[in-house]
Structures are given as C-alpha cells and as structure tokens.
Ligand SMILES: NCc1[nH]cc(CCC(=O)O)c1CC(=O)O
C-alpha cells in the first residue's frame with residue numbers, strides 16, 4: 001500500500017443530480033473510500049514476481065550498454081544480492097569467445113555460459129537459474145541456428161546441437177533451459193535429451209519471439225548482431241499473432257513446461273489469449289529496448305520513472321504474467337523494499 005493512498009482520502013460529495021437516472025451501483029465511488037479501495041485491490045507486484053536477466057561477460061561489464069551487464073567475477077555477489085531482495089529467478093545470457101561454422105563452443109562444458117550457471121547456482125542454491133539456449137553468439141553469421149556449407153538451414157544439426165547445449169547447461173546446474181532459436185521440434189528434442197541425461201526435473205521455457213528492433217541494445221551488448229540484416233529468419237512478423245499462438249501451442253504439445261514471450265510490450269495480446277487458453281506459466285520478457293525507452297527518454301523524473309515502472313509491471317501481471325523478466329527487476333525490487 002503506497003503512503004499516498006493512506007493519507008489522501010478522497011472526499012466524496014453527492015452533488016444535486018442533474019441526471020434523470022440514478023446509478024444502480026456505487027462501484028466507482030466505492031474507490032474513494034480507503035478501506036474499500038484496499039479491499040478491492042489485488043495482490044501488488046512483489047520481488048518474487050520478477051526475474052533479472054544477467055548479461056554475463058568474461059571480464060569487464062560493458063560500460064556503454066543500454067542494459068545492465070555483469071562480469072563473471074561480480075556474478076556471485078550480484079546473485080546473492082538479488083536473492084536477498086526477494087527476487088526468485090535470474091536468466092543468464094552469455095556471449096561466446098570463439099565463432100565457427102558449426103558453433104562448437106555452444107556445447108563446450110566449460111564455456112562462459114556453463115561457468116556462469118555454476119557460479120550463480122553456487123551463490124544462491126534456491127535461486128531459480130534460467131538460461132538462454134541459442135547459437136547466435138557462436139555462429140560466424142550471428143544466426144541462432146546452423147547452416148550447411150551452401151547456406152541452407154541445417155534443421156537436424158541445429159536441434160542436435162541445441163539439445164547438447166541444454167544438457168551441458170543442466171549439468172552445470174540450470175533449473176530451466178530456454179530454447180530461443182524459434183525452431184519447432186526444439187522443445188521435444190530438448191526434453192528427450194534432458195530426460196536421457198538424468199535431467200527429467202529440469203524445465204523447458206521456449207521463447208516465442210516477434211521480430212523487433214527493440215533487441216538492438218541487447219545484440220550490441222552481447223555481440224550477437226546478425227551479420228546480414230536486422231531480422232532473424234524464424235522470428236514472427238508483428239502482424240501475425242496467430243503464428244505466435246500456434247507456435248506456443250506446438251511447443252506445449254512437444255512438452256514445454258512454460259513459455260517466454262518477447263518483446264513483452266509488443267506481445268501483450270498473445271499473452272492475454274494464451275492466458276485464457278492454456279494453464280501454464282507465461283513469462284513476458286521486457287526486452288532491452290523497452291528498458292531503454294523507459295529509462296533513457298529523458299522525460300521522466302526518478303519518482304515518475306519508479307511509478308511508471310510499477311504500473312508497467314502491474315499491467316504485465318494483470319494481463320496474465322506468471323513471472324516478468326525485466327532489466328529493471330533489481331531497481332523495482334529495491335523500490336518495493338523501500339515502500
Ligand atoms: N537470440 C534470441 C534472443 N535472446 C535475447 C534476445 C533479445 C533480448 C533483449 O533485447 O533484451 C533475443 C532476440 C534476438 O537477438 O533477436
């Protein structure tokens with residue numbers, strides 16, 4: 001409950017009515033009455049509703065990034081602090097250091113991603129550690145998938161490598177893997193690989209991704225800019241919500257445990273319709289461009305930013321989000337702690 005609403009009771013007067021019809025219910029004026037306003041209010045957003053994306057770099061934090069980044073060295077401290085603030089999950093993203101045509105580093109047991117997972121898990125056992133499962137940091141072309149020598153999409157090779165990558169991540173301690181290459185069949189092949197390697201209890205949260213320029217800040221920070229063009233081949237055009245819903249259904253039929261939707265703000269309609277159709281956790285990802293828009297447009301004072309951020313997160317929650325992935329998770333948790 002914000003202090004404002006405790007100290008600012010709304011005087012309700014009943015003016016001589018100029019309407020010929022008396023309202024049947026007092027439902028709008030009830031809100032002026034403090035105990036009723038409180039009674040009607042749903043559970044507000046809490047730190048436990050938030051997931052912090054961690055863009056991990058080997059050495060230095062990326063100074064010019066529009067979104068927060070963290071070095072491997074600082075990761076333990078960061079994860080412990082987030083956990084202390086009540087945040088229950090982190091989603092780890094890592095760049096690669098070696099690119100080749102077969103994206104070999106993606107499934108190397110001691111790549112940065114796997115070391116970061118182990119570090120995060122060691123720092124806070126009860127923090128849910130989620131990963132991104134993709135190839136764009138490891139391929140020459142910056143694509144999320146493999147291609148053959150002739151440039152044609154290699155479906156089987158991609159699924160095999162993504163499954164191997166997921167198993168390595170689970171071995172390192174990941175609780176939930178996140179296939180992000182937008183390839184159907186990936187949830188099924190990942191499930192099978194996890195089960196066969198003794199990771200039946202590791203969850204799968206595939207990404208359902210609309211094409212967007214709101215990813216540019218992330219791609220720059222993570223050195224994951226596609227070599228040609230701004231779009232990724234399998235992402236869904238913003239005009240095609242039915243494709244997103246269909247892909248979401250396919251992933252669930254394949255055995256996905258939950259779904260990530262991005263960009264959060266540009267996929268709200270899909271969140272709402274999936275919430276009505278499927279009893280599964282739905283997780284909007286408020287991506288780098290959304291964070292940049294809120295923090296850097298220069299028109300919001302700090303107090304306005306905090307209030308708008310809370311409104312934004314509340315809106316995601318009421319639209320049906322189970323958890324919200326946001327670069328503002330730490331700030332929001334700090335504000336909620338302070339209020
Ligand atoms: N590779 C998939 C992926 N993983 C994270 C983001 C963007 C996240 C953000 O903008 O915060 C994307 C989209 C993309 O690169 O096309």
Ligand SMILES: [Zn+2]
Pocket residue numbers: 134135136137143144180181
């Ligand atoms: Zn990718």
